Amino acid sequence: MDLNFSADEERFRQRVQKFLRENLPPGWGQGGGRPAGMSQIDFLKDWQRRLYENGFLGMAWPKEYGGQGASQVEMAIFNEEMARFRAPSPLNILGLSMAGPTIITHGTEEQKKRYLPKILSCEEIWCQGFSEPNAGSDLASLKTRAELKGDEFIINGQKVWTTFGHIADMCMLLVRTDPDAPKHRGLSYLLVEMRTPGITVKPLRQMTGEAEFNEIFFDDVHVPRANLLGPLNEGWRVATTTLMNERGTTALATVMRYRIVFDEIVELARSTQRNGLPATSDPIIRQQLAQFYVDLEMMRFTAYRTFSKILKGGDPGPEGSISKIAWSELNQRMMEFVMALEGPASQLVRGSPYAVEGGRWQHHFLRSRANTIEAGTSEIQRNIIAERVLGLPKSR
Numbered sequence: 001m002d003l004n005f006s007a008d009e010e011r012f013r014q015r016v017q018k019f020l021r022e023n024l025p026p027g028w029g030q031g032g033g034r035p036a037g038m039s040q041i042d043f044l045k046d047w048q049r050r051l052y053e054n055g056f057l058g059m060a061w062p063k064e065y066g067g068q069g070a071s072q073v074e075m076a077i078f079n080e081e082m083a084r085f086r087a088p089s090p091l092n093i094l095g096l097s098m099a100g101p102t103i104i105t106h107g108t109e110e111q112k113k114r115y116l117p118k119i120l121s122c123e124e125i126w127c128q129g130f131s132e133p134n135a136g137s138d139l140a141s142l143k144t145r146a147e148l149k150g151d152e153f154i155i156n157g158q159k160v161w162t163t164f165g166h167i168a169d170m171c172m173l174l175v176r177t178d179p180d181a182p183k184h185r186g187l188s189y190l191l192v193e194m195r196t197p198g199i200t201v202k203p204l205r206q207m208t209g210e211a212e213f214n215e216i217f218f219d220d221v222h223v224p225r226a227n228l229l230g231p232l233n234e235g236w237r238v239a240t241t242t243l244m245n246e247r248g249t250t251a252l253a254t255v256m257r258y259r260i261v262f263d264e265i266v267e268l269a270r271s272t273q274r275n276g277l278p279a280t281s282d283p284i285i286r287q288q289l290a291q292f293y294v295d296l297e298m299m300r301f302t303a304y305r306t307f308s309k310i311l312k313g314g315d316p317g318p319e320g321s322i323s324k325i326a327w328s329e330l331n332q333r334m335m336e337f338v339m340a341l342e343g344p345a346s347q348l349v350r351g352s353p354y355a356v357e358g359g360r361w362q363h364h365f366l367r368s369r370a371n372t373i374e375a376g377t378s379e380i381q382r383n384i385i386a387e388r389v390l391g392l393p394k395s396r
């Protein structure tokens with residue numbers, strides 16, 4: 001396997017670097033933030049618009065729907081540089097990484113023309129309405145019901161943990177359309193406008209203090225039949241495309257992001273004193289740091305393996321679960337390490353004048369607890385690897 005990039009690919013990398021240097025707010029990544037007086041949402045919308053106008057979004061999407069028709073390698077280079085510069089993700093990340101690829105794979109010509117350009121330009125922000133109070137890991141047991149009456153579906157039920165539900169214009173909604181069929185066969189995938197009458201969104205607050213996800217209630221919500229993505233009652237197959245894209249496609253950028261976190265942790269260890277010496281002179285600390293480095297290298301080569309499969313024409317497959325387990329569990333271990341390194345100071349959070357680095361590590365530590373739950377728990381990923389990658393028999 002050749003791990004080097006061609007001269008054209010290297011030129012493309014330089015173009016991305018130049019764009020990021022010139023377009024990120026001054027001091028970004030070194031303590032600088034969004035321009036004063038601009039809300040986070042407006043800043044991220046504007047950021048996505050700039051990325052789009054400069055040809056950096058929908059890179060591997062077909063040109064006729066606003067994409068760039070570029071190679072998967074260029075897309076990976078772009079993602080890697082975004083991570084290296086710690087550039088913010090475009091706001092419509094669920095539209096770009098999940099709804100878009102799913103519509104490209106399963107959508108009609110009209111659906112592709114209607115939805116894809118607005119995902120890229122951030123005119124329509126997307127959320128993913130899959131999980132329910134009693135259907136998370138066992139997603140196929142979901143109960144939100146859509147009855148087909150004439151040319152409309154009438155939806156009743158509840159979704160939960162819907163990231164961006166409070167700012168979304170559109171929802172990838174998985175619903176039950178045939179309650180008598182076996183659970184995986186009675187589902188359908190609808191594209192639902194969030195401002196349709198009968199939809200109520202209630203934010204949920206997380207332990208970080210932020211409210212990034214929501215409950216969504218559907219009471220007699222009318223959705224046109226034209227908004228069905230893929231065939232009626234075959235929504236499970238369509239949803240699988242969404243989930244594979246959620247877990248598998250940005251593994252290389254994830255490696256870069258955690259490599260930067262690792263470097264920052266090494267710096268923190270160097271500047272932390274233990275018994276009058278830098279913590280990095282403690283052999284136990286050194287061993288832990290070395291283990292993180294080994295884990296990161298393992299992630300890098302696993303990402304190359306997934307990526308080379310995609311390059312050979314394959315879709316992101318269940319191997320994405322390997323990367324998902326690796327990054328989520330490594331991030332939790334690294335954050336626990338930082339808390340131990342800070343010692344008693346680990347109790348000081350944002351807002352305390354004595355908090356280490358403004359309390360940012362405490363925020364990351366609390367947020368990292370969600371990593372092994374979101375996009376499918378570690379236990380579910382291990383089941384997927386066992387059954388669909390290794391071909392082991394299913395448990396009864």
Ligand SMILES: Cc1cc2nc3c(=O)[nH]c(=O)nc-3n(C[C@H](O)[C@H](O)[C@H](O)COP(=O)(O)OP(=O)(O)OC[C@H]3O[C@@H](n4cnc5c(N)ncnc54)[C@H](O)[C@@H]3O)c2cc1C
Nearest residue numbers: 128129130131136137161162163370373374375376377379
């Ligand atoms: C930050 C965050 C953002 C999210 N965003 C979204 C979103 O935008 N849209 C959306 O639809 N959902 C979203 N989710 C929901 C997420 O997909 C679910 O939380 C997840 O799939 C787990 O489902 P659950 O919470 O119902 O837990 P459960 O399924 O009830 O699981 C509870 C525990 O049992 C274990 N378990 C369950 N079944 C098995 C099994 N067969 N074998 C072994 N162990 C098992 C699980 O691993 C877990 O430890 C988000 C979650 C988080 C944390």
